[in-house]
Amino acid sequence: MKNNKSKKQQEQTVPKKPDVSGNNGKGCNDKNCPIHGSLKLRGRTFTEKVVSAKSSKSAIIEINTRHYIPKYERYEKKRKRLQVHNPGCINAKEGDVVKVQECRPISKTKHFVIVKKVS
Numbered sequence: 001m002k003n004n005k006s007k008k009q010q011e012q013t014v015p016k017k018p019d020v021s022g023n024n025g026k027g028c029n030d031k032n033c034p035i036h037g038s039l040k041l042r043g044r045t046f047t048e049k050v051v052s053a054k055s056s057k058s059a060i061i062e063i064n065t066r067h068y069i070p071k072y073e074r075y076e077k078k079r080k081r082l083q084v085h086n087p088g089c090i091n092a093k094e095g096d097v098v099k100v101q102e103c104r105p106i107s108k109t110k111h112f113v114i115v116k117k118v119s
């Protein structure tokens with residue numbers, strides 16, 4: 001009869017979960033982030049696919065367009081590669097479709113920044 005209530009005395013302490021995962025919101029201290037930093041956006045926008053994201057905080061997108069030549073009544077294909085800033089909180093990978101917008105020059109070759117992931 002003494003052993004009646006000793007079974008329920010285990011595990012009252014529930015481990016707390018951290019609510020915010022690292023890559024979302026507060027983990028971002030990038031000055032050149034369009035959402036958390038102080039970077040102003042202006043100019044042109046593109047929605048294109050990332051073809052390379054090897055270096056940190058940078059990505060390369062590829063823009064394919066057609067240009068009409070009146071003399072031959074045909075189109076020529078044009079391909080342009082654009083180096084863009086890839087903030088840590090967005091962290092786009094190769095193959096992602098992203099929206100980029102023009103900003104002030106961040107480095108010698110970067111004057112566009114990824115604003116959001118489309119897919």
Ligand SMILES: [Zn+2]
Nearest residue numbers: 028033036089
């Ligand atoms: Zn950010």
